[in-house]
Amino acid sequence: MAPPGGGIIGFDATSGRSLRLVSLVEKGGSGWFSGAFFLEMEGNPSLMRRENIRNVAIVAHVDHGKTTLVDAMLWQSGLFRENQSVKERVMDNLDLEREKGITIMAKNTSINFGQVKINIVDTPGHADFGGEVERTLTMVEGALLLVDASEGPLPQTRFVLQKALEKRLPIIAVINKIDRPDRRPKEVLDDIYSLLIDLDADDAQLEFPVLYANAKKGAAWLSLDAAENPNPDDRANLLPLFQAILDHIPAPSGDPSAPAQFLATSLEWSDYLGRMCVGPLRAGTLKAGQEVALLKNGVLTQKAPLKALFTYEGLSRVEATQVEAGDIVAIAGLPEAFIGDTVADPLDPRPLPPVVVDEPTLTMEFAVNSSPLAGREGSIVTSRQIRARLEKEALYNVSIRVSSDPQGSGESFQVGARGELQLAVLVETMRREGYELTLGPPKIIVKTINGQAHEPMELAVLDVPEEFVGVVAEKLSARKGRVVKLTNHGSGRVRLEVKVPTRGLIGYRGQFMTDTRGEGILNAIALGYAPFTGEIKGRANGSLVSDRQGVAVAYALFHLQPRGSIFSSPGDPVYPGLIIGENSRTEDIWVNPCKEKKLTNIRASGSDEALRLIPPRRLSLEEAIEYLREDEVLEVTPKSTRLRKKNPKS
Numbered sequence: 001m002a003p004p005g006g007g008i009i010g011f012d013a014t015s016g017r018s019l020r021l022v023s024l025v026e027k028g029g030s031g032w033f034s035g036a037f038f039l040e041m042e043g044n045p046s047l048m049r050r051e052n053i054r055n056v057a058i059v060a061h062v063d064h065g066k067t068t069l070v071d072a073m074l075w076q077s078g079l080f081r082e083n084q085s086v087k088e089r090v091m092d093n094l095d096l097e098r099e100k101g102i103t104i105m106a107k108n109t110s111i112n113f114g115q116v117k118i119n120i121v122d123t124p125g126h127a128d129f130g131g132e133v134e135r136t137l138t139m140v141e142g143a144l145l146l147v148d149a150s151e152g153p154l155p156q157t158r159f160v161l162q163k164a165l166e167k168r169l170p171i172i173a174v175i176n177k178i179d180r181p182d183r184r185p186k187e188v189l190d191d192i193y194s195l196l197i198d199l200d201a202d203d204a205q206l207e208f209p210v211l212y213a214n215a216k217k218g219a220a221w222l223s224l225d226a227a228e229n230p231n232p233d234d235r236a237n238l239l240p241l242f243q244a245i246l247d248h249i250p251a252p253s254g255d256p257s258a259p260a261q262f263l264a265t266s267l268e269w270s271d272y273l274g275r276m277c278v279g280p281l282r283a284g285t286l287k288a289g290q291e292v293a294l295l296k297n298g299v300l301t302q303k304a305p306l307k308a309l310f311t312y313e314g315l316s317r318v319e320a321t322q323v324e325a326g327d328i329v330a331i332a333g334l335p336e337a338f339i340g341d342t343v344a345d346p347l348d349p350r351p352l353p354p355v356v357v358d359e360p361t362l363t364m365e366f367a368v369n370s371s372p373l374a375g376r377e378g379s380i381v382t383s384r385q386i387r388a389r390l391e392k393e394a395l396y397n398v399s400i401r402v403s404s405d406p407q408g409s410g411e412s413f414q415v416g417a418r419g420e421l422q423l424a425v426l427v428e429t430m431r432r433e434g435y436e437l438t439l440g441p442p443k444i445i446v447k448t449i450n451g452q453a454h455e456p457m458e459l460a461v462l463d464v465p466e467e468f469v470g471v472v473a474e475k476l477s478a479r480k481g482r483v484v485k486l487t488n489h490g491s492g493r494v495r496l497e498v499k500v501p502t503r504g505l506i507g508y509r510g511q512f513m514t515d516t517r518g519e520g521i522l523n524a525i526a527l528g529y530a531p532f533t534g535e536i537k538g539r540a541n542g543s544l545v546s547d548r549q550g551v552a553v554a555y556a557l558f559h560l561q562p563r564g565s566i567f568s569s570p571g572d573p574v575y576p577g578l579i580i581g582e583n584s585r586t587e588d589i590w591v592n593p594c595k596e597k598k599l600t601n602i603r604a605s606g607s608d609e610a611l612r613l614i615p616p617r618r619l620s621l622e623e624a625i626e627y628l629r630e631d632e633v634l635e636v637t638p639k640s641t642r643l644r645k646k647n648p649k650s
Contacts, residue, residue: 577648
């Protein structure tokens with residue numbers, strides 16, 4: 001069957017202009033739909049749409065079901081055999097992602113729905129990894145906005161929605177977890193509309209389709225009634241979602257005959273091909289072996305032949321001899337390419353707008369491990385190796401900034417990031433690779449605007465049981481927080497929205513979980529900079545600090561327990577300045593954790609009874625980073641984390 005070449009075959013929904021088939025590239029198979037074809041827009045011949053491709057990002061707040069939905073989409077596309085063993089959350093392929101249950105790095109895959117290839121980008125849901133969202137939104141023409149049917153829009157929902165609206169991407173709203181007993185889909189939909197209006201969305205952006213989904217069961221419905229009362233005879237599927245993507249997400253535009261323009265939005269590594277760039281091909285055609293130009297900030301810096309080209313099919317990269325405008329592809333052969341660079345035709349190099357992300361709000365000092373125990377547990381310990389690793393991280397992570405120590409010692413580095421979790425993930429990754437580090441306390445990045453100091457502010461959204469609202473509001477008020485909204489849905493839980501300085505949240509999460517007895521949920525998102533709000537008191541409790549080197553013993557720890565909570569166990573190595581516990585009072589106390597019971601010739605009754613030690617308080621890496629005071633540092637090795645004084649007494 002041949003297409004009606006040259007005839008008008010449709011209309012573009014966003015512009016109202018007619019579309020005409022102008023080119024056809026056969027790629028095998030039966031029927032003309034098996035190839036790539038482009039539609040030219042009336043009055044704009046340079047804007048062609050590749051109708052057999054859709055590029056879409058899935059964005060949401062953390063734990064609203066993005067990766068679970070991608071799992072269901074992959075299964076129903078026929079990518080896996082019916083009896084194939086596949087892990088849950090297959091897109092979360094990093095160890096840390098599976099352990100923490102969150103997406104850290106944005107990743108892309110593709111599925112086939114009929115004759116259309118759908119490239120899907122799974123993005124992180126935590127605000128600290130917002131840089132991943134910002135760069136991946138440049139790859140797509142639309143977004144699926146996933147919102148929990150009970151929790152509704154949360155801080156990261158606002159962040160990703162704002163970025164999508166700025167890029168004028170069409171939205172498909174998917175209200176997920178529709179099977180929750182505490183669901184409130186009508187109110188959640190109203191909240192989505194309110195959020196859009198609050199973000200100054202125009203009339204066209206407010207006209208978005210709404211679907212209701214149960215990602216775990218792989219089901220989607222077009223109406224709330226059908227979702228809440230599904231027909232037991234109908235097999236649950238995601239066909240309504242697939243069709244909505246085809247109907248409402250525009251096909252990628254680009255002229256295949258124009259000079260090539262490729263934007264690098266992420267980097268990967270191959271042991272055989274070296275550095276690989278992944279991103280959208282905006283215009284033109286690329287062929288394996290052809291010479292291309294690398295443009296940095298619009299300036300031509302390198303010409304080189306392409307070693308290889310890849311497209312995505314399911315979870316795999318598939319080598320291709322030629323790729324055309326509109327697809328998301330991977331290219332190899334440019335070892336100096338970086339995120340935001342343009343790969344173009346050397347005869348007519350045309351740069352694309354670079355990837356722009358928000359600036360870091362926190363900084364932390366990374367230094368060599370200078371403790372008496374340095375080099376015992378890790379294999380990578382020098383400042384040169386740490387510098388190389390941090391510079392490599394800055395290449396792949398667009399929201400990380402690395403600079404040398406202002407004092408010029410060369411032994412430490414300042415690392416800027418969006419939040420403590422992002423820094424903790426970087427440190428955890430490095431320690432698993434064999435690095436030993438000394439970390440300073442996180443500090444905010446202060447800006448001077450019109451001669452006045454400004455600090456980063458955040459919107460903290462806290463979901464807490466009703467009985468804890470008072471203590472939470474009191475603690476945040478002491479940290480210069482201001483409640484801007486309080487919502488009670490009548491379910492026994494209250495949602496607080498609080499504007500608070502970023503430094504007010506440093507070290508607060510542990511206190512928050514204690515105050516709410518582990519039942520509270522805290523999320524935050526950056527709001528920008530505001531005038532400095534004044535002094536905020538830090539940790540109220542002092543530390544129990546070891547005054548000598550040796551090994552902690554049970555007898556000494558037993559007699560130190562009344563002074564506070566203990567971090568060390570019998571047999572742990574200690575040294576002068578090591579923090580072995582938290583004092584119940586405000587001052588620091590230097591103690592002897594190595595003191596043993598004196599031996600005597602006479603045994604008193606009961607003298608040999610076993611000592612009953614309270615289990616030590618073990619701080620996670622994130623908790624330890626939050627715990628640090630100005631005069632303290634954190635020693636991190638592949639096996640241990642130890643708090644110590646920055647300048648211990650001799």
